[in-house]
Amino acid sequence: MKKKETVFVMGVLLAVLIGAIILDALLPSYHIAIKVVKKAVVYSLVAVSMNLLNGFTGLFSLGQAGFMLLGAYSYAVLCIPVAKRAGVYQQYNGGIVQFSLPEIFSGLLGDKIGTVFGMLVALLIGGILAAVFAYLIGLPVLRLKSDYLAIATLGFAEILRAFFQWRTLGPVTNGSNLLKNYPDFSGATGYIILGGALIAVIVLLVNSTYGRAFIAIRDDEIAAEAMGINLAHHKRLAFVISSFFAGVGGGMLAMYMGAVQALSFKSSMTYEILLIVVIGGIGSITGSILTSFLYIASVEWLLRGLDSGKFLGINAPAVFKNGFRMAIVSVIIMVVVLFFRKGIMGDKELPDLLRRRAKKGGSAQ
Amino acid sequence: MQGLLPYIINGISVGGQYALIAIGYTLVYGILRLINFAHGDVFMVAGLVMVYSTTAMPMYLALPLVLIVTSLLGFVIERAAYKPLRTAPRMSLMISAIGVSYLIQNLAFYITGGLPQPVKNSIPWISDTITIFGASTKRVTVVTPILTIILVFALVALIKKTKVGMAMRAVAKDFQTAQLMGIRINSVISVTFVIGSFLAAVGSMLYFTNYPTVAITSGAMPGLKAFVAAVFGGIGSIPGAVVGAFLIGLCEELIKGAGYSTFSDAFTFALLIVVLCVKPTGLFGEKVTDKV
Amino acid sequence: MSRNLLKVENLTMQFGGVVAVDNLSLEINEGEIVALIGPNGAGKTTAFNAITGVYEPTNGRVSFDGSVIVCNHPQGKMERTYKGELADLYKSERILNPTPDKITALGMARTFQNIRLWKSQTVFHNVLIAKHMLAKSNVFTATFRLNRREEEEQRREAMELLRLVGLDDVRDELATNLPYGRQRRLEIARALATKPKLLLLDEPAAGMNPQETIELADFVHEIREKMGLTVFMIEHHMDMVMKISDRIYVLDFGKLIAQGIPSEVQSNQRVIDAYLGVTEDA
Numbered sequence: 001m002k003k004k005e006t007v008f009v010m011g012v013l014l015a016v017l018i019g020a021i022i023l024d025a026l027l028p029s030y031h032i033a034i035k036v037v038k039k040a041v042v043y044s045l046v047a048v049s050m051n052l053l054n055g056f057t058g059l060f061s062l063g064q065a066g067f068m069l070l071g072a073y074s075y076a077v078l079c080i081p082v083a084k085r086a087g088v089y090q091q092y093n094g095g096i097v098q099f100s101l102p103e104i105f106s107g108l109l110g111d112k113i114g115t116v117f118g119m120l121v122a123l124l125i126g127g128i129l130a131a132v133f134a135y136l137i138g139l140p141v142l143r144l145k146s147d148y149l150a151i152a153t154l155g156f157a158e159i160l161r162a163f164f165q166w167r168t169l170g171p172v173t174n175g176s177n178l179l180k181n182y183p184d185f186s187g188a189t190g191y192i193i194l195g196g197a198l199i200a201v202i203v204l205l206v207n208s209t210y211g212r213a214f215i216a217i218r219d220d221e222i223a224a225e226a227m228g229i230n231l232a233h234h235k236r237l238a239f240v241i242s243s244f245f246a247g248v249g250g251g252m253l254a255m256y257m258g259a260v261q262a263l264s265f266k267s268s269m270t271y272e273i274l275l276i277v278v279i280g281g282i283g284s285i286t287g288s289i290l291t292s293f294l295y296i297a298s299v300e301w302l303l304r305g306l307d308s309g310k311f312l313g314i315n316a317p318a319v320f321k322n323g324f325r326m327a328i329v330s331v332i333i334m335v336v337v338l339f340f341r342k343g344i345m346g347d348k349e350l351p352d353l354l355r356r357r358a359k360k361g362g363s364a365q
Numbered sequence: 366m367q368g369l370l371p372y373i374i375n376g377i378s379v380g381g382q383y384a385l386i387a388i389g390y391t392l393v394y395g396i397l398r399l400i401n402f403a404h405g406d407v408f409m410v411a412g413l414v415m416v417y418s419t420t421a422m423p424m425y426l427a428l429p430l431v432l433i434v435t436s437l438l439g440f441v442i443e444r445a446a447y448k449p450l451r452t453a454p455r456m457s458l459m460i461s462a463i464g465v466s467y468l469i470q471n472l473a474f475y476i477t478g479g480l481p482q483p484v485k486n487s488i489p490w491i492s493d494t495i496t497i498f499g500a501s502t503k504r505v506t507v508v509t510p511i512l513t514i515i516l517v518f519a520l521v522a523l524i525k526k527t528k529v530g531m532a533m534r535a536v537a538k539d540f541q542t543a544q545l546m547g548i549r550i551n552s553v554i555s556v557t558f559v560i561g562s563f564l565a566a567v568g569s570m571l572y573f574t575n576y577p578t579v580a581i582t583s584g585a586m587p588g589l590k591a592f593v594a595a596v597f598g599g600i601g602s603i604p605g606a607v608v609g610a611f612l613i614g615l616c617e618e619l620i621k622g623a624g625y626s627t628f629s630d631a632f633t634f635a636l637l638i639v640v641l642c643v644k645p646t647g648l649f650g651e652k653v654t655d656k657v
Numbered sequence: 658m659s660r661n662l663l664k665v666e667n668l669t670m671q672f673g674g675v676v677a678v679d680n681l682s683l684e685i686n687e688g689e690i691v692a693l694i695g696p697n698g699a700g701k702t703t704a705f706n707a708i709t710g711v712y713e714p715t716n717g718r719v720s721f722d723g724s725v726i727v728c729n730h731p732q733g734k735m736e737r738t739y740k741g742e743l744a745d746l747y748k749s750e751r752i753l754n755p756t757p758d759k760i761t762a763l764g765m766a767r768t769f770q771n772i773r774l775w776k777s778q779t780v781f782h783n784v785l786i787a788k789h790m791l792a793k794s795n796v797f798t799a800t801f802r803l804n805r806r807e808e809e810e811q812r813r814e815a816m817e818l819l820r821l822v823g824l825d826d827v828r829d830e831l832a833t834n835l836p837y838g839r840q841r842r843l844e845i846a847r848a849l850a851t852k853p854k855l856l857l858l859d860e861p862a863a864g865m866n867p868q869e870t871i872e873l874a875d876f877v878h879e880i881r882e883k884m885g886l887t888v889f890m891i892e893h894h895m896d897m898v899m900k901i902s903d904r905i906y907v908l909d910f911g912k913l914i915a916q917g918i919p920s921e922v923q924s925n926q927r928v929i930d931a932y933l934g935v936t937e938d939a
Binding site for chain 1: 709711756757758759761762766767769773774775776777778782785786787788789790791792794796799800801802804808811847848850851
């Protein structure tokens, strides 16, 4: 990237960070704006990880919810304070896991730093667990053609969900009951820093020689293979890396929600992320982030009125009842899918907005 | 064995219902190479229409209405959401299908308020309880497989013996050439969707007579399972889809009978993955080689 | 007589009931420019695909730079339906069917009959991506930019290749925006990026006008000299074939019907009947 563009991007990122700090200072942590930012960051991370796989490498995978589930449960199981475990694992005698990472590290590094460190380690473990599963699942599944790959990954996600609800695994997973009472970052700044750092890594990857190899596989995998790129190895790499970030994203989602259960990690969650990726623009990281924020802000906040009788000053409780919001969002999604096929950003990124003569494509450097 | 009998009967019955849905998937995939994610939701809408129409008008009007509305829905979906993307890459088409599925579910949620709708007026005769081999069940579980087989035979006859059927087979084999040979692609595709939706409507009426509650998500699982059945049997093959569906229905119920009901859903997916890895073309499918 | 670089022995490709390549044997020696000609559908590209690992041969053996790289014999269903010859010749040999990337890594690179450039990428990136296989960095060192020196080196080499083929003025253009002839040059530059010993060109002059064809012929000659390459090409432009080939193999209906130096092949009656034809006096 040229100097001017680097400065521009750095400027935008700094502004976002400062904005988050100000937000945290002015508003209480339960304020809707903070919640929107937190959730949007999580969705951004997962959307970008999905874009890496589906958008940049061209592997149509619908297994995201499964990897998020692995990350979410890893985080929750490893972070519930020991004292609270009996209350959470009521049906399973307090559960098998009788330690909590934040508490262990608090003992070593002091309360505040230790807790945060423990949370980060738990997130990391969640990501690694997701990556391991991705590796195993990928072995048979990545050879399949695109539609079949989609259905196979969807299937694996559903199988994982069934396992996490199984009573026999209850001592670890709490069966079909909620896992709760684990710690969370109090403000949005923590999310922004963590999410931002992780997305930055993905950006670095995409702009590296491996990222270009992924794009080559998407554009023409036969040519890629002929030019020495081992398809099996690189597809597996993309799959594992994408799933790692989805796992960490799942952990962060658990943090945000305060309580998790396997039931919520349905295929509809994957569809939501996929639609965000498509609307943002397949192959545009900026698009995924922007759309995540737009989507979450609209659905959780701005469009709430559509569900509760009053919107934009119009009072029509018969029309604006429960479900109208999502119905309208679905219509908007369909409009974008049909008429704005390239999505909001197409395959452009933030620096491209600066270039006066907007050329098509060539987003990787 | 006696203890398993009700499960076997139920399995064959639900298998028949899956078969009627699976045919829709396999037909559409055969001509468009599209996994119609919205098909399961069309099935659910048919159920909702049945609930509403049977309470608002007499049976002999209500049931045909279900068939007509559902077929129309399939037609409209194809025209509005798939036709514009016919030249777009496959992923775009699949995303559109997912979008339609999402839209239907959210619209249904809005209209029904999110509450599962109970079937108040069951279809007479088939919802009567009868006894078979000592097991008590509804007549619909016996009617379903028979009706399914009849419809499948009728469909196969249509495809083999009529002009329309021949056109469908041609389009499934080679889309471009069929167009160049003067086959009216749009009509063929529309007919395919209408047939698929019609059969899904029939399956829906039978299914919701047996499980008389229609929830928004009622279409998702049967839809997915029917799709697995289609893949298992060899996507593009009608007999394959039917055989696959009956097998899945049976195994699903037997697993429930064996006490592992949490896994009856997971079993279907495990089966899918095994099939995809071992013989991706399914039981009766064809191998296609890529030209370089 | 220079060292043997590529040796194809008894290569047979059967698809279903059709034998596309029938017991083809050929040799290419270091530094040669060898052409494979024949009417459309003769099996030339299929032979290329079998040699480069895109297809698994039904029967036969391929050796590169002294070692066997591909070897197969009829198995399973094909054992019964095999219509070709010498089905037992390689039965006791180890089966070797590497993926194309492994064969490229050994030093064989190719271009495609229907241009297969990476459409969303620029001219420069199309060549740079082909350098990926030579990178020693792994995904971590590449992501965290610990491979700066290697990356710069690869970029430099890619630019040099663009200069060599005369495309450095359009380095940031989308590959698909180039005119056809230049796209073919780009594909060659891309193949060269993998530092091959043997370059396989599939109809490199297709769609080019006479002037462009002459320039391409000179270019192929030039890179043979400058880079110490060996070239194996499929071509229909006879002027180019006759001008720069050291030897020619002629394929018809999958079978080798003639081979030799250009003058021999040109006057071979079988070849004339099958392919070259006789010029009619107006």
